Amino acid sequence: MGSVVTFDNDWGKDVRTRVAAGNRYYQALSTAMKLRYLPKHTKLKVYTMVIKQLVQNGSETWAVAQPMKSSLKT
Numbered sequence: 300m301g302s303v304v305t306f307d308n309d310w311g312k313d314v315r316t317r318v319a320a321g322n323r324y325y326q327a328l329s330t331a332m333k334l335r336y337l338p339k340h341t342k343l344k345v346y347t348m349v350i351k352q353l354v355q356n357g358s359e360t361w362a363v364a365q366p367m368k369s370s371l372k373t
Contacts, residue, residue, distance in 0.1 A: 317353065317354045317355075317356070318354060320353055320354070321350050321351075321353050321354040324349060324350050324353060325346075325350050328345065328349075328350075331345075332345070332346075
């Protein structure tokens, strides 16, 4: 998944794109995440290793403003 770079160096679109992709992956895995026999630590590993990594990939280069920071925390 590549990064979206704009002429005015606005990373907002890239952040929104990655958060939306993370939401899509979470929705795709939602049935597995709701299984009672799957331990909580396994669900947490799936979340941190797949979904969180997808969203944070390339985030080291983002120059994020305060409103974008608050949306990433939720």
